[in-house]
Amino acid sequence: MQKEIQTSLASLNLKSIRYFESIGSTNDEALAWAAQGTEDLSLVLADEQTSGRGRAGRKWASPRGDSISLSLILRPRAGEADSPSLFTGLAALALVDALKQRRLTAQIKWPNDVLLNQKKCAGILVESVWSGDALDAVVIGVGVNVLAGSVPHESELLFPATSLESELGHAPNRSDLLRDVLSALLKWRPLMNQQPFIQAWEAALAFKGQMVRVWRDNETPLEGIVMGLAPDGNLRLLSNDKIVTVHFGEIHLRPAL
Numbered sequence: 001m002q003k004e005i006q007t008s009l010a011s012l013n014l015k016s017i018r019y020f021e022s023i024g025s026t027n028d029e030a031l032a033w034a035a036q037g038t039e040d041l042s043l044v045l046a047d048e049q050t051s052g053r054g055r056a057g058r059k060w061a062s063p064r065g066d067s068i069s070l071s072l073i074l075r076p077r078a079g080e081a082d083s084p085s086l087f088t089g090l091a092a093l094a095l096v097d098a099l100k101q102r103r104l105t106a107q108i109k110w111p112n113d114v115l116l117n118q119k120k121c122a123g124i125l126v127e128s129v130w131s132g133d134a135l136d137a138v139v140i141g142v143g144v145n146v147l148a149g150s151v152p153h154e155s156e157l158l159f160p161a162t163s164l165e166s167e168l169g170h171a172p173n174r175s176d177l178l179r180d181v182l183s184a185l186l187k188w189r190p191l192m193n194q195q196p197f198i199q200a201w202e203a204a205l206a207f208k209g210q211m212v213r214v215w216r217d218n219e220t221p222l223e224g225i226v227m228g229l230a231p232d233g234n235l236r237l238l239s240n241d242k243i244v245t246v247h248f249g250e251i252h253l254r255p256a257l
């Protein structure tokens with residue numbers, strides 16, 4: 001597998017790759033590596049995570065051989081975006097593009113889930129390393145359910161889940177998919193502060209024009225119709241005849257039934 005991945009990624013000019021057959025969390029490894037000063041475009045990959053993380057301490061399942069687990073380290077350049085929401089959008093859009101190449105129409109459940117047929121097939125966890133007030137590094141963690149065995153039992157899920165194998169009817173090649181996701185991410189990166197990026201992200205938003213309920217930390221849930229995105233990647237809802245901006249952070253979004 002490792003050789004196959006190296007061949008697949010050769011054209012991307014990544015700086016350095018650390019591959020693990022099994023690891024706790026690729027994001028933990030990448031955060032430590034970033035703190036030691038590794039370069040922009042360093043990548044951590046694993047065939048299995050034993051303590052994969054979602055947001056707010058939730059678990060992310062990535063059993064051996066069934067999923068893609070990656071953490072890409074970026075060192076934001078001068079003038080580049082410094083908002084975690086934009087980096088989450090970058091990964092989400094890259095996944096949408098790579099799935100489109102496999103004739104799958106994915107949608108983004110803002111802020112960090114990628115859906116196929118309204119079921120979650122991938123999750124994104126962006127974490128930052130700060131040096132005082134300056135953003136030193138961003139770790140973009142991406143988990144993709146490639147084979148059917150990657151999908152946890154429904155009793156462990158907050159939202160329905162699926163795999164690419166289940167949606168396609170056959171198993172896609174993991175190395176090729178990995179290459180296409182990273183290649184799309186690198187393609188969109190220079191555009192992150194620009195309108196076409198937000199437009200493409202907005203075009204892939206799930207529940208557009210629909211009523212959703214958003215839970216935020218310790219606040220009463222907010223209900224509103226999904227209108228789109230602000231230029232910084234925050235979500236715009238129409239709530240009680242007013243446009244409300246929901247800031248990226250610890251939120252959950254669900255269709256309001």
Ligand code: BT5
Binds near residue numbers: 071
């Ligand atoms: C996420 O969190 O969706 C972010 C997942 C990020 C995982 C990647 S893998 C590489 C890198 N290294 C890490 O340690 N993490 C990143 P959140 O929105 O909080 O969703 C977590 C919830 O998703 C859990 O509470 C479960 O309900 C559900 N879940 C867990 N594993 C899943 C899976 N494989 N497929 C679909 N849903 C899952």
